[in-house]
Amino acid sequence: MSTSPVPPPGCPAHHAGPDAAGPGGIRRLYGPEADADPKALYEKLRAEHGPVAPVLVHGDLPAWLVLGYRENLEVARTPSRFARDPRTWRDMAQGKVPPDHPLGPMVVWWPVVNFTDGPVHERLREAVMDSLQGFDRRGIRRYVTRFTHQLVDSFAGAGHADLVAEFSSLLPTLVMTQLIGAPEEAGPRMARAALDMVNGTETALESDQYVTSALQQLVAAKAERPGRDITSWLLAHQAGLAHEEVLAHVRVILIAAVQTTANLIANTLRMVLTDQRFRANLSGGHMTLPDALEQVLWDRPPINTVLGRWATGDTVLGGQQIRAGDMLLLGLAAGNVDPDPEIRPDLAAPVHGNRAHLAFSAGPHECPGQDIGRAIADTGIEVLLTRLPDLELAVPEDELVRQGSLMFQQLEALPVTFSPRSPRPQEEDSAEPEQPASAPLPPAARVPAPRVESAPVAGVPAPTPDRPWWRRMFGAR
Template sequence: MTTSFPDDASLTPPPGCPAHGLGAQGLGANGLRRLYGPEAEADPAGLYEKLRAEHGEVAPVLLHGDLPAWLVLGHSANLTAMRTPSRFSRDSRRWTAFQEGRITPDSPLMPVIAWQPLCVFADGEEHRRLRGAVTESLNRFDRRGIRRYVTRFADQLIQDFGSTGRADLVAQFAEHLPMLVMTQVVGMPEEYGPRLVEAARDLMKGTETAIESNDYVVATLRRMMERKRVAPGADLVSWLMQHGAGLTDDEVLEHLRVVLLAANETTVNLIADTLKLVLTDRRFRAHLSGGHMTLPDALDQVLWDSAPMSLVAGRWATGDTELGGQQIRAGDMLLLGLAAGNVDPVVRPDLSQPLYGNRSHLAFGSGPHECPGQDIGRAIAETGIDILLTRLPDLRLALPEGELTWTSAWLSQHLVELPVSFTPPTKPGEETAIAEGNAPTTPPAAPAPLPAEPAEPPATAAAIPRQRRGWWSVLTGRFRR
């Protein structure tokens, strides 16, 4: 069946369409399925399969405000949309809904699709200029240096909770490690790390202080740019400012912010999901510990099964075209279904078969907008998980697997917590002291004082009026289930 959107948003499916005449929750007045709200977010994978059964590789759906869009479900169709910018542009200003004034300033879609002077919204020569600066700057980093940062911070985090024999590997490990490493990549003093971790967590959780946390991130980056202009170093801030592409200060700032937050968000999910699989799948853990599967192979399996971002919004048709059997009109919006494409029966007829080492998944995208920092993200996840499993080899889940919960949204899913128990590790040199009854009693050193500027992010949501909503909350409409 072929469907096309009419000029207005009140599309009525033709008789015979699976959505025709349906009035259940989760469906718009026109019978199309919504990608937002409790019904869709409670079981996004189930929704994708219903849409695949009804429409095939590309399905008509509704976004917030019941605005029509196309969800790309097929693996091949996703690659086509990603790799042909001449047909499917990244410039959101092409969207018909924008041009017709149907997007209000407070729309939940705005943080995702509002055009900005970033490489992620650019095509052609402008994209090559901006993307080249980011890619070439990131590629200057020594991967061994990245791994040294990961080792240092992973050891610190494990030391913080190791003596208790219990931990939440989401809140105490996965949500901290990527941002701590990225502060070093950006070129910030180490003492900025804890504050940026808290700000990033606040953004991800969508609290009432998320806007202030975002302001803190921006103020911190501006301060670093001022410092690096006077005293440049071997870091991302300096290299972007010095790049021959001639980025403006605003372009440098916005790309730094995107790299910092996007790398943190996706790598947190990758670490958490991999650790969850290790703790809940005995065969997976046995293959990993027995040497039948390397940790990089394990990460690829997780990237197939649990893409850090379920959807990417979006692409916009440059003209009337066809994709996956659907007639796409100029100005229509496409959503890249990364999670759905990764379980496409055409490429994965048997989901139980492992795909260790197969990197043809969609988790990092493809084409000119493929994730430029994927190697750094993988290095952080791989090294951090390896250190954790080496230091705490008897990690075990501290509750039944069925009690694990996720926060869900139209863009992604996030593991809420991963409580574990383990045997506290013994510090080097303590074995003899403990055996002789002389365990060390010196308290840990006080943490180094944090810099006075920029101002700290808000400590609690109580300080902010309740009516103020964080941009991440607006972005995802996230809720707990």
């Protein structure tokens, strides 16, 4: 009896190739077709299999992609049937996931909130939620406003910019560096490595090692000299997290926040610049920026697919026989466009005020940092549009290119033009943002940058003294 969606006998179970279909005709969630247009692939799978489809991930490992809205909620809300602990993955237990597998950093168990269930999960999630809420929205907004002005100043005089390379990819990094307490010269490099890791590139494992090493030193520094930051609050929390647990959670927060928020910002800006309904409504006051963000979270969420869940026993989902140890992927983007008329009667209609989307998942593992992501995107875009109200797309919309991976699909560039403007006076940004009054710890002392002995991450330029650290980090001139 087959125990997972694997090819029939006689077909090699783990042969990767460039074709859209793998062994047995099962479609791959990686490769040219999946990367170029994942939404089209999801609809093909839905037409062929219904709300739950057999797929292959890297290395032609079998998995189930959950496409239906209700089925996504069922998986997300019932950890007793679909656990978050990857140690229950049968292919992992059978040695079919090699140490250098591209998904390795995302499926190797850590003592972290998103890999646990039950009482352990509740303890860890409480610590994470309390630490994230140490910054109120007003305090985060000050950081976002400060960094947004700095970024806009860097290109305002040119009259043109790439809002991906020069804005959306940078802003979340700048803010999260401050929130986790990392020194400015170290944080962005950690974030760049984190993006490389979650995209499953050839250097993903090297990047994973870099991020882990740098954060180990950050946690050690904060244990000696705590500050008003997420790392310090996790260390001091009544849940009594060990240093290893704190490190793991800072790592998760950094990885989750940077890419998802960057995608949310870029996708919202693209919509504002290309959809005349949104541009007119925003300028006419009939649609708020949070409304536009909500529409994007429905139509193009920052994460396409969340990996993974693992079946704790034999069960049925969406008409498919799921076996114990099978991997499941939550298809958030696919679930948001479920054609069931009870989910979204009209896919083209606005969804103002409707937060029932799957962009942040659901259930006990719903994203705990979604309010921070919204605050960064909302405030950053608002300040950008205020500074540059005549932003226009510099190329036809059909020339915009997206770069895909199993979890994400992001814009490669968003070129714009606008009337050149002078930078703001430097003294307006000289003061540090006021810290939230609710922060329970004393102000942070400046700590030295982590000295990481591991090899440099591929593609990360070496430091040079002639450019700001964040421009060096991302290769901007």
